[in-house]
Amino acid sequence: MATRLQFENSCEVGVFSKLTNAYCLVAIGGSENFYSAFESELADVIPVVKTSISGTRIIGRLCAGNKNGLLVPHNTTDQELQHLRNSLPDQVVVQRIDEKLSALGNCIACNDHVALTHTDLDKETEEIIADVLGVEVFRQTIAGNILVGSYCALSNRGGLVHPHTSIEDLDELSTLLQVPLVAGTINRGSEVIAAGMTVNDWTAFCGSDTTATELSVIESVFKLREAQPTAIVNEMRNSLIDSYV
Amino acid sequence: MLTADAVVDEEVTLCSRNPLNAKLYPLRLHLPPNNSAMHVLVVPQSSKDYKFLIILPLQLSTPASVSTSPAAASSKQPFLPSPSPVLDPGSLFPTNHIKVAMAANMFVVPQTQGTVLCCKCGILMTPNPANMCVTCLRSEVDITEGLRKHVTIMHCPECNSYLQPPRTWLKAQLESKELLTYCVKRLETDLKKVRLVNAEFIWTEPHSKRIKVKLKVQKEVLNGAILEQCYVVEYVQQDHMCESCTRFQANPDQWVASVQLRQRVSHRRTFFYLEQVILKHDAAAHAIKIKQMEQGIDFFFGNESHALKFVEFLGKVAPTGKSKRSEQLVSHDTKNNSYNYKYTHSVEISPICREDLICLPPRVAVSLGNLGPLVICTKVTNNITLLDPFTLRQCFLDRDQYWRYSFKSLLSSRQLVEYDVFNVEVVSPEYNVGGSKYVIADVEVARVTDYGKLFYVRTHLGHILHPGDRALGYDLYGVNSNDNELDKYTDLVIPDVILIKKSYEEKRQKKRGKPRPWKLKSLNMELDESRGRANEEKMNSEYEEFLRDLEENPELRFNLSLYHNKNYQPSEMASMGDGDDVPSVPLEELLADLELSDEEDGEDSMRE
Numbered sequence: 002m003a004t005r006l007q008f009e010n011s012c013e014v015g016v017f018s019k020l021t022n023a024y025c026l027v028a029i030g031g032s033e034n035f036y037s038a039f040e041s042e043l044a045d046v047i048p049v050v051k052t053s054i055s056g057t058r059i060i061g062r063l064c065a066g067n068k069n070g071l072l073v074p075h076n077t078t079d080q081e082l083q084h085l086r087n088s089l090p091d092q093v094v095v096q097r098i099d100e101k102l103s104a105l106g107n108c109i110a111c112n113d114h115v116a117l118t119h120t121d122l123d124k125e126t127e128e129i130i131a132d133v134l135g136v137e138v139f140r141q142t143i144a145g146n147i148l149v150g151s152y153c154a155l156s157n158r159g160g161l162v163h164p165h166t167s168i169e170d171l172d173e174l175s176t177l178l179q180v181p182l183v184a185g186t187i188n189r190g191s192e193v194i195a196a197g198m199t200v201n202d203w204t205a206f207c208g209s210d211t212t213a214t215e216l217s218v219i220e221s222v223f224k225l226r227e228a229q230p231t232a233i234v235n236e237m238r239n240s241l242i243d244s245y246v
Numbered sequence: 247m248l249t250a251d252a253v254v255d256e257e258v259t260l261c262s263r264n265p266l267n268a269k270l271y272p273l274r275l276h277l278p279p280n281n282s283a284m285h286v287l288v289v290p291q292s293s294k295d296y297k298f299l300i301i302l303p304l305q306l307s308t309p310a311s312v313s314t315s316p317a318a319a320s321s322k323q324p325f326l327p328s329p330s331p332v333l334d335p336g337s338l339f340p341t342n343h344i345k346v347a348m349a350a351n352m353f354v355v356p357q358t359q360g361t362v363l364c365c366k367c368g369i370l371m372t373p374n375p376a377n378m379c380v381t382c383l384r385s386e387v388d389i390t391e392g393l394r395k396h397v398t399i400m401h402c403p404e405c406n407s408y409l410q411p412p413r414t415w416l417k418a419q420l421e422s423k424e425l426l427t428y429c430v431k432r433l434e435t436d437l438k439k440v441r442l443v444n445a446e447f448i449w450t451e452p453h454s455k456r457i458k459v460k461l462k463v464q465k466e467v468l469n470g471a472i473l474e475q476c477y478v479v480e481y482v483q484q485d486h487m488c489e490s491c492t493r494f495q496a497n498p499d500q501w502v503a504s505v506q507l508r509q510r511v512s513h514r515r516t517f518f519y520l521e522q523v524i525l526k527h528d529a530a531a532h533a534i535k536i537k538q539m540e541q542g543i544d545f546f547f548g549n550e551s552h553a554l555k556f557v558e559f560l561g562k563v564a565p566t567g568k569s570k571r572s573e574q575l576v577s578h579d580t581k582n583n584s585y586n587y588k589y590t591h592s593v594e595i596s597p598i599c600r601e602d603l604i605c606l607p608p609r610v611a612v613s614l615g616n617l618g619p620l621v622i623c624t625k626v627t628n629n630i631t632l633l634d635p636f637t638l639r640q641c642f643l644d645r646d647q648y649w650r651y652s653f654k655s656l657l658s659s660r661q662l663v664e665y666d667v668f669n670v671e672v673v674s675p676e677y678n679v680g681g682s683k684y685v686i687a688d689v690e691v692a693r694v695t696d697y698g699k700l701f702y703v704r705t706h707l708g709h710i711l712h713p714g715d716r717a718l719g720y721d722l723y724g725v726n727s728n729d730n731e732l733d734k735y736t737d738l739v740i741p742d743v744i745l746i747k748k749s750y751e752e753k754r755q756k757k758r759g760k761p762r763p764w765k766l767k768s769l770n771m772e773l774d775e776s777r778g779r780a781n782e783e784k785m786n787s788e789y790e791e792f793l794r795d796l797e798e799n800p801e802l803r804f805n806l807s808l809y810h811n812k813n814y815q816p817s818e819m820a821s822m823g824d825g826d827d828v829p830s831v832p833l834e835e836l837l838a839d840l841e842l843s844d845e846e847d848g849e850d851s852m853r854e
Contacts, residue, residue: 164373167357190365190377190469214368 002226003205003219006038012188012208013196015154019061019106020199020206022113022157023068024089025049028058042204050088054081061199065109065116065150070094070133074103096133100126107150110195112157115178117141117149139177144170154187154195157202159222161185161194183222187211376471383473389465390477393436397481399429399457402488404495415488420457421447429459429481440465448478457481501534501546502588503553505569507560508542509595513660514785516599516626517543518792520564521769522806529559530769537772550589557591563805565596565628567649596648598623598630601662601746602655603720605731606632610651614641619735622746623655624682625801633679635706635744640680656729662718664749665691668700672708681801685709691743693721705745716752719745747798750829754794762793764836765811798829810836 008017009030017028018039024047027036039049054063055076064073070093073082077097085095100123102108108119109130116136118127131138143152144163152163159181162174166184175182187197188208198207200223207219220226361370364379366386371379378386400409407415408428418424430437430445440463448458459481464474493500509516520543524530530545532552537544547553557569570592577586598604602623611619618634621641625631630643669690676685687708692700694716701723711717723742732738796803808831 164362164377166360168360169357171360184360184362184373186362186365186373186377192377192469212365214363215365217368218363 003207003211003216004038004042005207005209005211005216006035007209008035012210013193014061014206014208015194015196015199016059016061018199018206019064019066020201020204021067022201023047023093024071026060026064026071026085027051028060029053030058039206042206048088048090050085052081052084052088060106062104062106062151062196065105065111065130065134066093067111067113067134067136068093069113069135070096072105072109072130072133073097074105075099076103094133096129098126098129105150106195107148110150110153110155111136112155112160112178112180114157115139117143117153117155117174117178119149120147141174141177143174151193151195154198154200155180156200156223158224159183161187161198161219161222163192163194165192181222183218185215185218185222187215187219189215374471375469376467380473383467383471384475387467387473389440389463389467389473389475392439393463393477394433395477395479397429397432397479398484399432399481400486401455401483402491403485404487404491407488409486409488413489415490420452421449425457426459429457429479430461432481433461433479437463443474455483455485457483501548503547503550503591504589505545505547505553505556505560505591505593506539506542507545507593507595508539509597510541511597511599511658513599513658514788515659515792515795516564516595518789519802519806520560521771522766523563524559525767525769526805526807527559527563529556532556535772536769543771553589553591557593560593561645562628565598565626565630565643565645565648567594567596567645567652569593596626596630596645596652598626598648598653598655599658600624600626601659603657603744603746604632604653605656605729605735607651607653607731608734610653614643615639617641619731619738620656620740620744622744631680633706636686636704636741638677638679638684638686638706653731656727656732657720657722657725659746661720661725662746663721664694664751665701665717665719665743665745666694666697667691667711667713667715667717669713670708670711673704674708676709683709687711689745691717691719691745699723701742703741703743703745705743707745707748710748711745716749717745718747718749719743750794750798761811762797762831763811763833764808764831766793766806766808797831803831808836 006014008014008028009032011017017030017035019026020039025039025043027039027049029051030036036049036051043049052060054060054073055078057063063077064071066072071085071089073085073095075097082095082097089095098105102119102122108122110117111130111134114136116130116134116138118130118138118140120140120142122140127138127140130136141149143149144166146152146163154161155178157180160174160178160183162171162182162184164184164186166174171182171184185194186192187194188210189212191197191208191210197211198205198219200206200219202223203225205219205223205225207216211219359372362373362377363369364371364382365377366382367379369379376383401407402409402415405415405417406419407417408425410416410428410431416424416428418428426445426447430442442461443464444462446460448460450456450458457480459479460476461479462474462476464472467473487495507517507520530536532547532549533545533556534548535546537546545553545556547556557566560566561569572590572592574588574590575585576588579585600623604621604623606614606617606619606621608619611617614632617632617639618636621632621634623630624633624640628645630648632641632643633639634641667689671688672685673688674686676683684706685708686704686706688702689705689708689711690700690702692698705711705717705719707717721743722740732740796806796808
């Protein structure tokens with residue numbers, strides 16, 4: 002089920018939150034409505050953690066993670082790091098990495114098995130990603146944009162990419178990621194997908210400007226209609242190499 | 247290296263899978279970015295035709311293991327197209343675009359634009375910056391919001407012109423280009439916000455006082471999408487007389503400046519000629535009214551500058567003296583100290599005309615190099631050309647020079663008398679004086695009215711006179727002139743007759759009543775009513791003489807425009823052999839008249 006919400010009158014939900022299968026990070030805002038929206042959906046299943054990263058609220062764009070781990074940029078303060086380590090479940094490894102491109106959320110798009118990264122990312126960073134998050138890392142571009150983390154929202158069941166992505170690119174990415182992909186928009190025609198929404202395997206949160214058409218696209222590609230949280234969290238999924246053309 | 251590592255004994259080609267059609271193609275230069283390690287997976291071949299192994303490189307970045315590092319190292323070398331130890335891949339993979347790309351050593355995937363759903367209505371569309379289909383975008387955003395759809399314009403019904411504030415009136419026909427420009431200009435402030443692409447008229451009933459213009463505009467909306475939209479603007483025409491029409495209505499005789507052109511002679515030849523020159527140069531285009539007066543013509547203008555321009559023009563074509571200007575105060579605005587005047591220019595033309603006999607004052611004769619005191623005026627433009635008939639010397643008098651002395655002519659063309667020529671004896675060879683040929687001859691003439699007295703005189707017309715001809719000349723024997731200048735010359739031998747020109751009167755008799763093949767236009771002049779019948783006849787005969795003059799003198803025609811006379815039909819009588827004796831206007835000099843249904847007088851027409 003996809004939910005529409007706003008953070009302090011802004012529809013860019015993916016900027017102020019980070020949702021994975023194991024936890025959810027939320028920014029500290031003026032009103033509690035944002036937090037309570039997440040809480041009402043996810044409280045029973047996964048921990049919802051209020052945090053800031055390097056004193057800012059744009060946590061969704063600064064950190065990248067999946068159920069295995071969380072990567073935070075180098076300017077995260079020690080208190081924040083500690084807070085994260087305390088709040089998140091033990092199997093989630095929180096790692097601070099030293100990377101010139103510090104907006105990790107914009108540079109890395111990942112699910113539990115595979116990650117797409119910015120083409121100019123350091124080699125050590127790539128190795129850390131593969132190590133901490135337990136994913137295969139591919140350097141790619143989406144519709145000619147190198148900020149893959151901004152223009153693509155990824156879950157284990159599907160992905161939504163920038164609307165100008167060509168068909169060949171879609172095929173190639175879908176082969177790499179092994180999930181169905183669709184090109185679409187969010188928040189009434191905005192092309193910055195990951196900034197406008199955040200998604201995991203059974204639920205998605207979108208900006209309130211999202212039209213019904215966009216919402217239906219999201220629900221169909223991420224397969225949210227029949228999703229049950231418990232089934233997914235408790236099962237292990239084997240990685241299959243499907244040829245998805 | 248690779249074969250040794252992979253423990254295969256067949257030849258190996260590095261290939262990759264084409265994502266489009268899942269076919270294999272050999273890898274030319276498809277290195278992963280940033281020179282990261284390339285993991286190579288060796289897969290035994292499946293097809294029975296190909297005798298080599300297929301190796302799929304994947305862009306994985308698992309830590310380089312021992313088995314793959316040589317492969318990684320070798321895969322970094324670019325493969326040369328020709329000396330390959332394996333089969334030529336071109337023969338095996340015939341896909342043309344791949345071949346071309348391979349030849350260029352680079353693989354470029356053809357990009358097809360996908361489709362997305364419109365975020366509002368959900369129909370499939372190609373992505374655009376707004377990511378909404380055109381209909382949704384149009385319903386969302388109206389770029390013509392805030393633009394005027396109704397405008398009022400002022401129209402003067404008298405002169406069919408439209409007001410461009412604050413003061414200019416623009417003349418334009420309905421549905422014309424000027425009107426479209428005017429309408430678009432009235433919307434200028436609106437059109438600064440959007441970009442105008444097209445404008446056209448929508449037909450409206452002419453009496454409805456409405457003008458409709460359809461405008462197509464473009465504007466940028468949302469995130470850079472440009473939207474194009476048509477809308478209609480309705481202009482309401484309000485009738486309002488323009489200032490010039492109001493002034494004209496109030497007082498049709500309203501002139502501001504006038505030019506009074508006078509010549510103190512008893513004939514009007516100069517004015518006929520000037521009328522034609524003015525017509526040719528369109529100098530009286532700004533004249534509100536032209537009135538014929540005794541011994542001259544009055545021109546009325548609405549503007550002092552027009553009058554001045556006309557006076558200057560006159561100075562160039564006729565030997566006018568200095569013009570005098572006088573002002574008359576019409577009104578005085580005490581509040582802002584502005585004065586309205588009426589100006590009158592008085593222009594006098596010299597009384598010397600063509601074919602006049604002049605006796606030069608001694609001072610003038612001396613200053614011109616002792617030109618014989620009796621001279622004939624041969625040509626009048628803004629200079630006066632004087633010809634001494636006995637020495638064949640020609641002299642030019644400038645305007646200023648003439649008006650310094652301002653002498654009068656002794657005898658003018660009215661006093662020409664007809665002579666019959668009996669004998670011609672050529673005395674001198676042919677001289678070319680200023681373009682015209684003259685031959686000095688001794689002739690024996692007698693007046694037509696009085697055959698009793700024979701005169702033996704010297705004349706300069708030897709080149710055209712033959713015995714039996716008729717000539718026109720001045721009868722100095724019989725004339726009684728009261729000229730002061732002539733009296734000053736005490737020891738002058740005055741000839742009895744001075745012949746001026748040959749007369750074609752007899753031959754013209756035959757042609758009397760027949761129309762000429764050419765005609766002249768005339769200015770729209772108001773005639774002086776007070777003069778009566780006799781004057782009218784005199785005018786007609788003078789005009790006829792003027793036309794004859796034109797026929798005889800090509801140099802006179804030089805400055806004028808003659809038009810084809812459509813009513814003229816060459817009659818059968820013309821072939822009777824008298825045509826070449828009487829000078830007439832050759833056909834090449836005639837201009838075609840402009841065919842207009844409502845042609846105005848005094849307009850020049852198109853050239854032949």
